[in-house]
Amino acid sequence: MAQNSQKPVLTLMQGNEAVAAGALAAGCNYFAGYPITPSTEVAEILANELPKRGHTFIQMEDEIASIAAIIGASLAGAKSFTATSGPGFSLMQEGIGFAKITETPCVVVNVQRGGPSTGLPTSPAQGEIMQSRWGSHGDAPAIVLYPDSVKESYALTIRAFNLAEKYRTCVVLLLDEVLGHMREAITIPDASEIQIINRIKPTVPANWYKHYDENQKYLSPLASYGEGYRFHVTGLAHDAQGFPTNKPQEAGAMMERLQKKIVHNIRDLVQIESYKMEDANIAIFAAGIMARSAKAAVKMARAEGLKVGLLRPLTIWPFPDDAVRKMLKNVDYVVVPELNQGQFLHELRRLVKSTTDSKLIGLQRVNGTLITPTEILQKIKDVL
Amino acid sequence: MGKVSQRVVHDFLRHDKKFPHVWCSGCSNGTILGTIIRAIAEQNLDRNNITMVSGIGCSSRMPVYIDLNTLHSLHGRAIAFATGIKTFKPDMKVIVVTGDGDSTAIGGNHLIHAARRNIDMTVIVVNNNIYGMTGGQYSPTTPDDAKATTSPYGNFDRQFDICDLVIGAGATYVARSSAFHTMELQKMIVDAMNHKGFSIIDVISACPVIYGRMNKKGGPPEMMQAMRDNTVLNTATAKLPPEKLEGKTIRGVFKNVQCPEYCEQYAKVVEKIKETSDE
Ligand SMILES: Cc1ncc(C[n+]2csc(CCOP(=O)(O)OP(=O)(O)O)c2C)c(N)n1
Ligand code: SF4
Numbered sequence: 001m002a003q004n005s006q007k008p009v010l011t012l013m014q015g016n017e018a019v020a021a022g023a024l025a026a027g028c029n030y031f032a033g034y035p036i037t038p039s040t041e042v043a044e045i046l047a048n049e050l051p052k053r054g055h056t057f058i059q060m061e062d063e064i065a066s067i068a069a070i071i072g073a074s075l076a077g078a079k080s081f082t083a084t085s086g087p088g089f090s091l092m093q094e095g096i097g098f099a100k101i102t103e104t105p106c107v108v109v110n111v112q113r114g115g116p117s118t119g120l121p122t123s124p125a126q127g128e129i130m131q132s133r134w135g136s137h138g139d140a141p142a143i144v145l146y147p148d149s150v151k152e153s154y155a156l157t158i159r160a161f162n163l164a165e166k167y168r169t170c171v172v173l174l175l176d177e178v179l180g181h182m183r184e185a186i187t188i189p190d191a192s193e194i195q196i197i198n199r200i201k202p203t204v205p206a207n208w209y210k211h212y213d214e215n216q217k218y219l220s221p222l223a224s225y226g227e228g229y230r231f232h233v234t235g236l237a238h239d240a241q242g243f244p245t246n247k248p249q250e251a252g253a254m255m256e257r258l259q260k261k262i263v264h265n266i267r268d269l270v271q272i273e274s275y276k277m278e279d280a281n282i283a284i285f286a287a288g289i290m291a292r293s294a295k296a297a298v299k300m301a302r303a304e305g306l307k308v309g310l311l312r313p314l315t316i317w318p319f320p321d322d323a324v325r326k327m328l329k330n331v332d333y334v335v336v337p338e339l340n341q342g343q344f345l346h347e348l349r350r351l352v353k354s355t356t357d358s359k360l361i362g363l364q365r366v367n368g369t370l371i372t373p374t375e376i377l378q379k380i381k382d383v384l
Numbered sequence: 385m386g387k388v389s390q391r392v393v394h395d396f397l398r399h400d401k402k403f404p405h406v407w408c409s410g411c412s413n414g415t416i417l418g419t420i421i422r423a424i425a426e427q428n429l430d431r432n433n434i435t436m437v438s439g440i441g442c443s444s445r446m447p448v449y450i451d452l453n454t455l456h457s458l459h460g461r462a463i464a465f466a467t468g469i470k471t472f473k474p475d476m477k478v479i480v481v482t483g484d485g486d487s488t489a490i491g492g493n494h495l496i497h498a499a500r501r502n503i504d505m506t507v508i509v510v511n512n513n514i515y516g517m518t519g520g521q522y523s524p525t526t527p528d529d530a531k532a533t534t535s536p537y538g539n540f541d542r543q544f545d546i547c548d549l550v551i552g553a554g555a556t557y558v559a560r561s562s563a564f565h566t567m568e569l570q571k572m573i574v575d576a577m578n579h580k581g582f583s584i585i586d587v588i589s590a591c592p593v594i595y596g597r598m599n600k601k602g603g604p605p606e607m608m609q610a611m612r613d614n615t616v617l618n619t620a621t622a623k624l625p626p627e628k629l630e631g632k633t634i635r636g637v638f639k640n641v642q643c644p645e646y647c648e649q650y651a652k653v654v655e656k657i658k659e660t661s662d663e
Binding site for chain 1: 398400401402431432433435437440447448451452453454455456457458461464465466467468469471472473475476493494497650653654657658661
């Protein structure tokens with residue numbers, strides 16, 4: 001595969017292939033998964049590639065086992081990963097919460113398909129915007145990335161691993177079904193140009209080690225099982241050493257820590273693309289494959305002299321509040337095309353000043369087909 | 385106390401902040417933890433190279449007290465987490481502690497698949513015939529007619545025989561003992577840990593506070609006596625007349641065979657790829 005090469009290589013790849021290649025480039029050395037359309041290629045490629053490198057691939061009995069295995073492997077020191085789609089993502093939710101509360105790095109890719117339930121297995125949908133934020137029970141923040149191209153699928157997979165290691169959490173990468181299977185040109189960079197972040201390791205003697213220590217903006221070192229630290233990990237509320245507690249001040253401190261490590265680092269986490277927004281009086285807010293349609297719509301509108309721009313989040317959680325507020329201040333209307341029944345629209349409403357504010361124009365589709373640039377342009381013309 | 389003294393147990397416990405433990409007095413969990421510790425100590429193993437994984441339940445609270453690498457995971461998922469650790473670090477010794485509900489109800493799928501893979505780990509099932517932690521609902525090992533909070537008219541839901549189940553699934557070391565037979569159990573744990581492949585011990589244990597009380601089994605001593613009186617070692621059954629075996633639970637090692645182990649098989653694949661690519 002291309003990621004072994006010394007020089008940048010121009011090649012043609014599917015989104016799912018790019019995710020697998022990105023994972024390997026990021027240093028992934030463990031994959032556990034269960035087959036599901038439209039993500040299966042990721043597992044198939046890694047089944048081929050990981051053993052070649054002496055790394056582990058395992059097909060588990062279900063997605064619950066898959067998320068459990070990647071968390072276990074991560075605690076033993078792996079950079080671990082799984083890929084799934086809607087039904088499997090639902091099964092993984094309890095495990096995702098476990099990774100968050102125990103602050104165990106791992107990456108989950110969800111190649112979205114039509115839902116609910118078995119839904120439309122081979123059709124595009126963007127139904128898990130909210131599930132990726134709130135899907136696991138309890139209250140914990142999420143880091144969720146959303147690429148719009150094959151090239152970006154590669155880059156954001158690497159970023160997902162880096163953020164998982166840095167913030168010690170489960171990072172989710174959402175992909176659109178179309179992107180998973182679409183082939184596009186991509187230049188695989190030379191390995192030396194790829195920035196890799198690995199978890200911080202403890203340097204203190206074993207009996208001083210606290211794996212939930214409050215240093216460095218809540219980003220504390222994580223030892224691996226087998227390195228002599230013999231630490232305890234539990235999904236119960238825990239103290240700085242990882243031992244269970246129900247003392248309000250310790251449980252509260254733990255929850256605050258989970259929250260603060262995201263909130264204090266929002267600048268590092270949030271990435272957005274702003275396209276022709278400088279003079280725009282109409283904005284489109286879209287992510288993933290819908291941002292592709294939206295960008296084409298912007299070009300068509302501009303050709304007709306309409307001042308339309310696009311704001312596209314690459315990080316959808318934490319939500320890019322500041323950029324969105326700025327956009328809302330500067331434009332008359334925001335059109336929000338999405339393949340669900342208004343999940344982004346709902347989040348944007350949180351940021352408009354009054355609920356009667358009619359700046360937000362939804363454009364939704366849930367029948368398994370995409371919204372075309374022409375349709376987005378038409379919506380813009382309708383509101384003008 | 386066997387070859388190794390009480391001090392050993394003390395030495396293996398975590399002393400800062402972890403006590404008092406959560407178990408009711410008279411519960412078998414403490415006895416079983418002590419036996420596990422003695423079995424580990426007897427082998428003089430490097431503690432850094434042992435990980436204990438559990439699910440959720442009273443029995444699954446064991447890892448917090450023992451000074452090893454420890455993971456108190458999710459209800460039913462201990463074996464799946466353990467599979468992640470073992471397949472990434474095949475040299476790690478992995479022990480799973482799990483309840484009857486944890487391992488055979490919610491976690492039944494992981495149990496049979498780990499047995500099928502013959503992945504090298506030792507599973508200790510603390511089988512108290514009830515969901516202790518949630519206050520006494522029936523489990524897949526609750527006997528016929530037994531009372532539980534969710535079987536107030538007596539249980540009619542058929543039971544798993546855990547040993548039969550995992551033998552059917554492909555486990556390569558399968559044994560049963562009880563919290564009364566600590567010397568026997570200790571030896572089984574040592575043998576299981578030295579067995580290359582999936583090893584499992586079904587440990588008959590007492591939950592006097594919930595199961596015992598609901599089913600009029602007496603207190604902790606009576607329940608221990610019952611473990612002694614109502615069980616027979618499989619090597620002794622041949623000599624006993626049928627009437628003496630009636631209603632008895634059989635203890636002993638039921639299976640102990642060598643089969644290809646998952647991680648070794650994986651390593652072979654890796655080796656084969658290397659050889660063919662070197663050619
Ligand atoms: C997904 C999920 N479902 C239910 C529970 C509630 N729960 C906690 S422990 C338990 C049963 C424990 O019984 P067992 O595994 O036999 O262990 P014991 O407490 O008897 O040692 C249940 C149902 C849970 N924690 N998670
Ligand atoms: S409820 Fe039963 S199993 Fe749980 S600690 Fe008490 S006696 Fe033991």
